[in-house]
Amino acid sequence: MRLPGPSIPAFSPAALLTILALLLILVLTWQEPQPVGPNLDWGGSLQSGDLAVENVRLSQYRVDGSLEFHAEAAQAYHDPQAGATFLYKLRALRPQAGGPVAMQATGGRVQDDSGIVSLYQSVRVQMAPDYHAETDMLRYDPRAGLMTSPSAVRLIRGDDWMSGVGMRMSIPAGTAQLLSQVRAYYAP
Amino acid sequence: AEKRAAAEPIEVSADSLQVDERAQRATYTGNVVVHRGDLTINADRVLIQGSGKAVQRIVATGNPVRLRQADRRGDGQQLVYEPGQERITLSGNAHIRQESNELAGERITYLLREQRTEVTGKSGQRVKSIFYSSGDAALPGQGGQAGSSR
Numbered sequence: 001m002r003l004p005g006p007s008i009p010a011f012s013p014a015a016l017l018t019i020l021a022l023l024l025i026l027v028l029t030w031q032e033p034q035p036v037g038p039n040l041d042w043g044g045s046l047q048s049g050d051l052a053v054e055n056v057r058l059s060q061y062r063v064d065g066s067l068e069f070h071a072e073a074a075q076a077y078h079d080p081q082a083g084a085t086f087l088y089k090l091r092a093l094r095p096q097a098g099g100p101v102a103m104q105a106t107g108g109r110v111q112d113d114s115g116i117v118s119l120y121q122s123v124r125v126q127m128a129p130d131y132h133a134e135t136d137m138l139r140y141d142p143r144a145g146l147m148t149s150p151s152a153v154r155l156i157r158g159d160d161w162m163s164g165v166g167m168r169m170s171i172p173a174g175t176a177q178l179l180s181q182v183r184a185y186y187a188p
Numbered sequence: 189a190e191k192r193a194a195a196e197p198i199e200v201s202a203d204s205l206q207v208d209e210r211a212q213r214a215t216y217t218g219n220v221v222v223h224r225g226d227l228t229i230n231a232d233r234v235l236i237q238g239s240g241k242a243v244q245r246i247v248a249t250g251n252p253v254r255l256r257q258a259d260r261r262g263d264g265q266q267l268v269y270e271p272g273q274e275r276i277t278l279s280g281n282a283h284i285r286q287e288s289n290e291l292a293g294e295r296i297t298y299l300l301r302e303q304r305t306e307v308t309g310k311s312g313q314r315v316k317s318i319f320y321s322s323g324d325a326a327l328p329g330q331g332g333q334a335g336s337s338r
Contacts, residue, residue, distance in 0.1 A: 131209075155207070158241060162214070164205060174209035182205040182216060186198040186236070186243050 053077070058085065060115060069094050069115060069142055073108070085110045092117060094142050096171060099128025103140065116141050123149075127171065131157050135167070145171035153178065159187035196225040198243055198271070200234065212238035222246060222269075227300075229267060230254040245270050252281070261285045262296070274300040 056076040060069040073087035087108040094101045103126075105119035117140040119125075125133045125140075125147065135153040140146070146169070153167040155176065162185075164178025203218025214236045222229040231248035238244060246269040255262035255276065265280025275297060278284065282296040284305060293307040 160241070162205060162207070176207040176209070178205040178207075180203060182200070182202040184198075184200040184202075184205065184214070184216070184236075186200075188195050188197050 056087065058087070058110065060110075067095055069110075069117075071108070071110065083112045085112070090119075094140075096128070096145070098171065098174070101140075101142075101171060102126040103138075105138075114141070115143060131155060133167070133169075147171065152181075161185050198236075198246075199223045200236070202234070214238070220248070220250075222248065224271070226258050227269075228256045229269065230256075231267070243271050253278070255284075257300075259286055262298070264296070276300065 054075055056071070056073040058069075058071040058073070058076065059067060062068045069092065071087060071090050071092040073091075074089035076085055076087040076090075078085045087110065088106070090103075090105060090108040092103045092108065094103075103117070103119060103123070105123040106121035108120065109118045110116075111118075119138045119140070121136055123133075123135050123138045125138065127133070133147075133153055133155050135149045135151050137151045138147060138149045147167070148169070149167045152163065152165050154161055154163040155167075155178070162178060162182065164180060164182040166179030167176065168179070169176040200216055200220065200222050202216035202220040204216070206215045206217075207213070208215075216234045216236070217232070220229075220231045220234040222231070222234060229246070229248050230250070231253045232250040233248070235247045236243055236245075237247070246267075248267040248269070249265065252263040252265055253267040255267060255278065262276075262278050262282070262284040264278035264282035266278070268277045268279075269275075270277075277295065277297045279295045282293060284291045284296050284298065291305060291307050293309045295308040297306040297308075299305070
């Protein structure tokens, strides 16, 4: 009969070896989370996945430290392969010489290297002095100040509006082109 | 009808549009149609010059530009419409017809509010106006450098 001795955990050598192996794998594969693109200053609570976050605040800065671009989104994640940040339900702002450009859309993508913003679905852009544009797809190159869209676009100013399919707009030059199927309405 | 037109919006359709915000200018090109009340302008190219929030001037060019308003038809190389003054100026081989009456000259200014038309010929050229009173034969054209008719 065995007398009850001090209870020794019944770790068999095999179990110990397995645990050690797991620890080794963990140590070898651990990667420091990659910083999200150039001087992107992330905020918000981290979730699982590649830096998927909620309640995102994304800010990009110029070399002189001034704010170049600021976006807030319900959700976002950064995809290193694509070199881009994908945002959901976003609002973005870009301070400009002539006045800020404010954008909002259901979906968005910010390219790390160029800062180019692509917006999708329920896109609305507000520009100085009192224009706003509505479309369902827009590409905005903030550094060149160029906006383009292949889709139907409506430019609205007060009660006047212009619409067409296909748009090219230069914010620094203050010019816009609507490429086809143009309609315009000038209120009395 | 003309008074109500001034309170009407201006509607434009075209193939393409170029906006210059700083110059407050919109240039429409290709199959351009401009509507305001019962006034319709068909042109190849239309430039709309804004001033503040108002439309100051519409310059239409074409081969020719065509104007239609109620029973009046007009055409010329260029048409300038100044909504504020309710004035239309047709120039470049300009014609205005109303039923079988016709005015032709180098420049025709048509004042919508007063319902008055001024015709100017090219220097050295005569102005041509043809008026039919109901049932009569054609009256000889009126001479003179500039004529105005009601």
